[in-house]
Amino acid sequence: MLHLATAGESHGPALVGILTGLPAGLSLDREAIDADLARRQQGYGRSPRQRIEQDRAEILAGLRHGRTLGTPLAIVVANRDHENWRWGMSPWPPEGEPEGKGTQPVTLPRPGHADLAGTLKYGHEDVRNTLERASARQTAMTVAAGAVCKALVGEIGVEVAGSVADMGDVDAAKADRDTVGGVVEVRATGVPPGLGSYATRGSRLDARLAAALMGIQAVKGVEIGAGFELAGLRGSEAHDEILPGLRRETNRAGGIEGGVSNGEDVVVRAAMKPLPTLMRPLRSVDLETGEAGEALVERSDVAAVEALSVVAEASVAFELARAAREKFGGDSVDDFKAAHRAYLERIPWQPR
Ligand SMILES: Cc1cc2nc3c(=O)[nH]c(=O)nc-3n(C[C@H](O)[C@H](O)[C@H](O)COP(=O)(O)O)c2cc1C
Numbered sequence: 001m002l003h004l005a006t007a008g009e010s011h012g013p014a015l016v017g018i019l020t021g022l023p024a025g026l027s028l029d030r031e032a033i034d035a036d037l038a039r040r041q042q043g044y045g046r047s048p049r050q051r052i053e054q055d056r057a058e059i060l061a062g063l064r065h066g067r068t069l070g071t072p073l074a075i076v077v078a079n080r081d082h083e084n085w086r087w088g089m090s091p092w093p094p095e096g097e098p099e100g101k102g103t104q105p106v107t108l109p110r111p112g113h114a115d116l117a118g119t120l121k122y123g124h125e126d127v128r129n130t131l132e133r134a135s136a137r138q139t140a141m142t143v144a145a146g147a148v149c150k151a152l153v154g155e156i157g158v159e160v161a162g163s164v165a166d167m168g169d170v171d172a173a174k175a176d177r178d179t180v181g182g183v184v185e186v187r188a189t190g191v192p193p194g195l196g197s198y199a200t201r202g203s204r205l206d207a208r209l210a211a212a213l214m215g216i217q218a219v220k221g222v223e224i225g226a227g228f229e230l231a232g233l234r235g236s237e238a239h240d241e242i243l244p245g246l247r248r249e250t251n252r253a254g255g256i257e258g259g260v261s262n263g264e265d266v267v268v269r270a271a272m273k274p275l276p277t278l279m280r281p282l283r284s285v286d287l288e289t290g291e292a293g294e295a296l297v298e299r300s301d302v303a304a305v306e307a308l309s310v311v312a313e314a315s316v317a318f319e320l321a322r323a324a325r326e327k328f329g330g331d332s333v334d335d336f337k338a339a340h341r342a343y344l345e346r347i348p349w350q351p352r
Contacts, residue, residue: 002322009132011085017075017141024070025333033147043306045170057144110295112276136217139311146314149321157190162313177279181272182305193263195323204259212315221271225254
């Protein structure tokens with residue numbers, strides 16, 4: 001079973017990921033992984049932090065000479081900005097005089113972030129103890145692991161691509177020191193029928209994709225195929241009739257029926273709220289004094305919709321890879337591909 005465990009604070013030394021359940025013999029391309037990390041950092045409306053980071057994925061285990069060993073893949077993405085937070089984010093009690101960033105406790109939680117709820121929940125005295133992990137910085141690891149998953153599903157002809165479907169006006173928002181959100185779409189082509197299952201709610205592919213996308217910071221809605229629009233249509237307009245060759249003329253179901261991929265493109269959309277850290281801060285309350293104040297202004301983007309499209313693409317790639325591992329198994333990538341081939345020989349469906 002494909003599984004990703006992660007750790008890492010936004011300004012700590014590094015993000016760490018362990019991806020288990022990969023077959024042996026999968027070729028990975030270092031540049032492809034780093035290119036996805038760079039795509040996440042670019043895009044309209046992003047802050048200078050992204051230029052500081054220039055993420056690179058280092059692989060510490062599970063890979064030899066560019067091919068997976070079938071053992072846990074250990075990934076590290078260093079936080080280059082940690083240099084400025086050495087004292088403030090030192091894992092052990094820091095030595096020497098306080099210097100750099102993060103030396104003073106944050107007591108003014110930002111609305112729309114985990115700041116208030118997380119700090120109350122865990123009993124932190126410094127809101128930073130909440131916001132460091134709640135930050136979307138951790139999506140860099142999602143993207144690194146997603147790049148590996150794209151390589152895996154690529155072996156059976158599946159391609160996953162995210163794009164921006166809709167986005168607020170960044171220039172106007174920036175001038176007002178405000179933020180915007182938007183909508184991203186992820187489309188996966190070459191997905192065979194039969195990934196996921198109707199057998200239990202947890203095995204449904206649509207449920208898994210929705211959970212993966214809702215698991216990304218700032219995502220507040222997910223649609224599969226025509227999604228919410230379907231609610232207003234008649235049955236005769238809403239479904240995708242089955243034609244010879246088992247193909248469809250329409251794809252309102254977004255490639256999933258009964259929680260199982262049906263052989264059409266898998267299409268999902270995610271709605272992102274406007275980023276909650278504003279350069280013109282929202283009202284808040286100082287947790288130490290109880291007095292009204294303005295929320296912390298932590299360096300922040302105007303929009304991250306393009307970045308979200310990359311993170312969403314990675315999240316969908318992970319879920320499709322997980323479902324494909326369940327369906328086709330195999331200790332080596334050759335076994336995995338052979339099972340996929342045998343399955344396609346059995347069913348009267350062929351990739352386009
Ligand atoms: C790729 C990405 C980048 C983000 N960058 C920022 C940012 O610069 N500033 C900000 O306030 N929120 C940013 N967010 C959103 C917050 O992380 C998120 O709203 C917050 O953690 C609260 O989680 P929730 O919105 O899911 O409730 C970003 C989200 C994503 C997916």
